Amino acid sequence: MSGQNTSHSAGNSGGLKGFFEEYPLAWIGVALAGVAGVGAVMASNGSLKMAQKIDEGRGPVSIAKAASGTKMAARTTSSHTGRRAVIKRPNATPATLKLGETLFKANCEVCHQADAIGKPGVAPSLINQELLSIASDKFFAGTIRDGREDTGMAPFAHLGRSKVLAIVEFLRSHQTAPDRAAEVNNQPDAHGDPRLGMQWYENICSTCHGVAGDGYMAGGTGTAIGLKGFLNKATDGFIRETVKYGRSNTRMRGFQGPAAIANLSDQEIDDIIVYLRKQAK
Ligand code: HEC
Ligand code: HEC
Numbered sequence: 001m002s003g004q005n006t007s008h009s010a011g012n013s014g015g016l017k018g019f020f021e022e023y024p025l026a027w028i029g030v031a032l033a034g035v036a037g038v039g040a041v042m043a044s045n046g047s048l049k050m051a052q053k054i055d056e057g058r059g060p061v062s063i064a065k066a067a068s069g070t071k072m073a074a075r076t077t078s079s080h081t082g083r084r085a086v087i088k089r090p091n092a093t094p095a096t097l098k099l100g101e102t103l104f105k106a107n108c109e110v111c112h113q114a115d116a117i118g119k120p121g122v123a124p125s126l127i128n129q130e131l132l133s134i135a136s137d138k139f140f141a142g143t144i145r146d147g148r149e150d151t152g153m154a155p156f157a158h159l160g161r162s163k164v165l166a167i168v169e170f171l172r173s174h175q176t177a178p179d180r181a182a183e184v185n186n187q188p189d190a191h192g193d194p195r196l197g198m199q200w201y202e203n204i205c206s207t208c209h210g211v212a213g214d215g216y217m218a219g220g221t222g223t224a225i226g227l228k229g230f231l232n233k234a235t236d237g238f239i240r241e242t243v244k245y246g247r248s249n250t251r252m253r254g255f256q257g258p259a260a261i262a263n264l265s266d267q268e269i270d271d272i273i274v275y276l277r278k279q280a281k
Pocket of ligand 1: 126207
């Protein structure tokens with residue numbers, strides 16, 4: 001698939017500066033998040049650490065600094081998704097791939113767009129290497145079969161298992177990054193403090209994913225990560241990796257490393273995961 005970047009460095013081309021040029025409105029989001037963040041911090045017994053951490057990535061000076069650091073950060077992480085040949089799979093016969101593509105065009109393309117590149121606020125990208133490398137076949141097939149309740153993602157159980165699997169093969173035919181699904185899904189469950197997680201969520205994530213985690217329904221550009229349709233299918237490892245590394249060519253940036261808008265620690269990411277699961281109960 002031409003023009004699809006396959007590394008973190010490519011996904012971040014232009015760094016944060018590029019990000020804010022591309023999405024000028026994001027400044028408003030960042031500014032609002034900043035104001036809200038300071039308020040929340042004041043209200044929460046002066047947990048100044050959080051304000052400082054978000055602040056690190058906020059001002060124009062630190063954005064420029066972060067942008068120049070992006071290349072280095074990208075180089076060190078690009079081993080996850082470096083440019084490689086498409087992963088060969090035993091069931092990916094030409095006939096299955098053709099069927100999968102036809103089914104995708106007929107059933108999915110209207111929302112997920114040609115080549116499944118996604119569209120902000122409409123449907124996510126299904127072919128970014130970060131997703132392909134950590135999503136198991138079970139995650140893909142289960143999500144396609146069951147859809148995601150209370151979102152635009154409808155269930156496609158009526159297609160039947162073999163057609164759903166043909167679509168999965170078609171999506172996989174875009175995959176060049178190594179399969180890390182087993183390793184990621186076997187990571188330990190998150191342990192942490194949901195109250196801290198809530199503060200991070202509200203300060204950083206809610207702008208795009210909605211205050212209640214209901215995603216596009218709340219007018220955001222991110223998916224409904226606070227709803228069961230996602231949470232019941234995604235492991236803690238899946239969420240952790242996505243928050244760390246983001247997704248190339250989408251508005252989901254990684255939240256770890258010097259170039260990130262907020263450089264969250266492993267523990268802070270786990271706090272957010274614990275919060276997401278708790279609020280969905
Ligand atoms: C600038 C907007 C933005 C911010 C801020 C943001 N996200 Fe995202 N996030 C997205 C988008 C957009 C996607 C889906 C990518 C796509 O459109 O293809 C996404 C996807 C995800 C996913 C995968 C969900 C799925 O459906 O598979 C997780 C998990 C996630 N984000 C967690 C977070 C967390 C936690 C935070 C806060 C630390 C956060 N995001 C902040 C925009 C954002
Ligand atoms: C009416 C629009 C629509 C159609 C048609 C549609 N989807 Fe989706 N899809 C969505 C939305 C919206 C989401 C994100 C839901 C959320 O907010 O969690 C999504 C999410 C997904 C996800 C999860 C991706 C992730 O990042 O975790 C997969 C996989 C998926 N769709 C596959 C498909 C396939 C395959 C088809 C066709 C059989 C299809 N979808 C048809 C709207 C659609």
